[in-house]
Amino acid sequence: MSDKLDQYIKAKYENKSDWFIEEVQSISNQQRVLDVIAKKNYLNGEHKIKQTPSYKYNGKEFNPRRIVLQYAKTLLSFQQNYLLGNPITFTGNEDVVKEFLRVNKQGKYNRLNQKILDKVLKYGSVAEYVYLDGKVIKSKLIDASEGYPVYDNENSLIAFIEAYVSDGISYYTVFTDKYVEKYNNDGGTLRLVDRKVSLSGLPIVYHNDNELSDVEGRSELDDWIEILDSMEDLISKYTDSFYKFMNPIPVAIGQQLKGDGLPSNIVGGGITLDDGADFKFEGNKLDYKSFETIYKTLLQSLLDTSSTPAVSMNKTDISNLSEVSLKLLFSLADEKAGLNEQFMREGIEQRNEKIRKLLALQGVTFDEESFDTLDFVFHYNQPSNDKETIENLEKLNGMGAISLETILAKNPYVNDVATELKRLSNVDNKKGNNEGNNHNDKQVS
Secondary structure, three states: HHHOOOOOHHHHHHHOHHHHHHHOHHHHHHHHHHHHHHHHHHOOOOHHHHHOOOOEEOEEEOOOOOOOHHHHHHHHHHHHHHHHOOOOEEEEHHHHHHHHHHHHOOOOHHHHHHHHHHHHHHHOOEEEEEEOOOOOOEEEEEOOOOOEEEEOOOEEEEEEEEEEEEEEEEEEEEEEEOEEEEOOOOOOOEEEEEEOOOOOOOOEEEEEEEEOOOOOOOOOOHHOHHHHHHHHHHHHHEEHHHHOOOOOEEEEOEEOOOOOOHHHHHOOOOOOOOOEEEHHHHEOOOOOHHHHHHHHHHHHHHHHHOOOOHHHHHEEEEEEEOOHHHHHHHHHHHHHHHHHHHHHHHHHHHHHHHHHHHHHHHOOOOOHHHHHOEEEEOOOOEEEEEHHHHHHHHHHHHHOOOOOHHHHHHOOOOHHHHHHHHHHHHHHHHHHHHHHHHOOOOOOO
16 A cells, blocks of 8 residues: 555554444445435336325315426436547547557447546546456446545645445545455444555546535536426426316306206206306416416526536527537537536546556557547537538648648547548558559550
8 A cells, every 4th residue: 555545544544454444334435325326216107296295175185196297317318428429539649549449449448438428417426447368458437426535734645535325335446556455244233355555546537627625526406406307397287287287166146947958958058147247167267378488497507507408408500500600509508518528638648557567567668649639529429511511621731731640530530540640541541553554554655
């Protein structure tokens, strides 16, 4: 263990060998885990509106409508696919990019990136541990409800604990910068069951911005739940009002004449009133305009808060929009994607460093200058005019103001820049050979 972790255990837990159990059971960690579990229950459909109690109406028990709106899943899905709906493009030294593309394909990192973003948006944080599975580099995700990062007083990650309970047995995995230790209390006594060298060091902790902490994230749901609760309450109560007041109350004013009324075989039934009397049905008139106004206001507030364009939720009719108009419609989504890109980029950069270490153990090494060229580009899943993009790239190329690699990176039809460069090189060589052969043929003839 590192000196910082040794000092932390000594100062806080008096060098106890099972210090990680107390760390997991600390109040702050348990509160955070309970919040994550609450978010999971919410996404599973456990909303506040479902707790509405029944009540008496007209002497009978009335079960009110409990309408659940799962808008949160739609908004989360939009943010995830807007940033990572298109694969990340790697750029840099050809040999480095080729090797990292191979690792990313074998480790299925494009899918893993989407899972990481999904977990951070839902719960505020998630951890990734990079490891070697035989000769394949892979990553394991540790859910926020089972992961407990350990920070020192300078907010530096010095250890990480994965803890969960299965079949009444508690399992603990302690990650340090040197070792991965596994414990469990099978049989009633805590014991060390495995200890391995950590080839990649500590896990990577992804988290978004939180005004109250530099090391903990904040779920996107915290900004939406109150608005969604109000929408569910409003639509549920309005639906109840509609059905409760559908049957009006008959009211007779004045003297009613004796008799059975009009023959039922003529008009289907009726009543006979004296001169000057009146009969009508009185019902509660529903103010649907007020409902419509409030509901639309809440929905627009939800879209604004989540930086979701109304057009993507089929809430706005559009036609004949230019490229500039589309960018304006998606400007808020671009800003939100830019914020999400920051923590994703920071985490992927750490992952690339760990992959480099593991590749070195396999005999694949890069010099510092070549590795420093490695970069990656996010392609936002924004509706665009591909024709206009290609025309702009063509103009820049004609001006000599852009490189071929950058053109390919910005090309909407290219995902693998290194492979495309290699293919173009082969095409140029073949073209040159053919032209040379044709030229020689002409000279011979």
